[in-house]
Amino acid sequence: MSNLNLHLISFDICPYVQRAMILLLEKNAEFQISYVDLANKPEWFLKVSPLGKVPVLQVDQTVLFESSVICEYIDETHGEVMHPSDPLVKAEHRAWMEYSSVLLGLIYGVSTAQDEDDLAAKRNDLSQKLSNLELTLKKGNGPFFGGSKFAMIDAFYAPVFRYFQAFAQWGDSSYLSEFPRLQSWEANVMRRSSVLKAVPQDYSEKLKNFLKNKNSVYARKLNLT
Numbered sequence: 282m283s284n285l286n287l288h289l290i291s292f293d294i295c296p297y298v299q300r301a302m303i304l305l306l307e308k309n310a311e312f313q314i315s316y317v318d319l320a321n322k323p324e325w326f327l328k329v330s331p332l333g334k335v336p337v338l339q340v341d342q343t344v345l346f347e348s349s350v351i352c353e354y355i356d357e358t359h360g361e362v363m364h365p366s367d368p369l370v371k372a373e374h375r376a377w378m379e380y381s382s383v384l385l386g387l388i389y390g391v392s393t394a395q396d397e398d399d400l401a402a403k404r405n406d407l408s409q410k411l412s413n414l415e416l417t418l419k420k421g422n423g424p425f426f427g428g429s430k431f432a433m434i435d436a437f438y439a440p441v442f443r444y445f446q447a448f449a450q451w452g453d454s455s456y457l458s459e460f461p462r463l464q465s466w467e468a469n470v471m472r473r474s475s476v477l478k479a480v481p482q483d484y485s486e487k488l489k490n491f492l493k494n495k496n497s498v499y500a501r502k503l504n505l506t
């Protein structure tokens with residue numbers, strides 16, 4: 282266990298921050314957390330974050346950015362390793378972890394599309410990509426992506442599933458309706474304690490306000506406006 286001080290810089294509904302939060306909670310790591318308003322970035326944050334983005338993890342005086350890098354660092358320095366030991370299986374997990382970032386980009390695209398055509402194209406693409414993911418999930422191999430152990434890849438998919446849960450709460454539960462393996466994986470990931478604690482209690486209200494302000498076609502369809 283590392284003795285260095287960890288300081289996570291967060292924005293309360295950021296999906297990439299959730300990855301780091303889940304790792305820190307899984308590892309029972311001690312850390313401080315600060316929240317910034319990304320619509321009004323404070324000077325101190327702009328000095329610390331090279332890309333002006335969250336998450337940032339300050340490790341004593343060293344600044345780490347990019348959620349994947351932050352998560353790998355936390356994994357290597359705290360507690361039990363959250364990757365499979367076999368190099369090929371680990372590489373496969375990392376490949377599908379990258380894939381989760383593509384899904385997050387598409388979900389953002391769906392929720393902020395400004396016209397019907399763009400919305401339909403993004404939804405189609407997302408659906409196709411979820412179908413690829415469904416096919417890679419091995420039958421009867423749950424509860425998690427790689428089997429019985431909650432691994433880093435499961436932490437990476439939690440923010441994806443959290444969006445689907447929020448959309449379902451607002452009336453659209455279509456995303457995983459044709460994908461039974463994904464549904465089961467989602468349920469198992471989303472009941473994990475670290476995942477439940479990785480966002481503020483008013484997450485859903487905050488996400489709703491964020492989407493409302495985007496005034497997108499999808500926000501109107503969900504009656505968020």
Ligand SMILES: N[C@@H](CCC(=O)N[C@@H](CS)C(=O)NCC(=O)O)C(=O)O
Nearest residue numbers: 295296297319334335336347348349
């Ligand atoms: N690839 C980055 C993405 C981080 C990212 O896009 N964060 C968003 C918030 S969810 C951000 O800070 N946006 C502020 C901006 O782009 O100005 C990672 O994985 O950490």
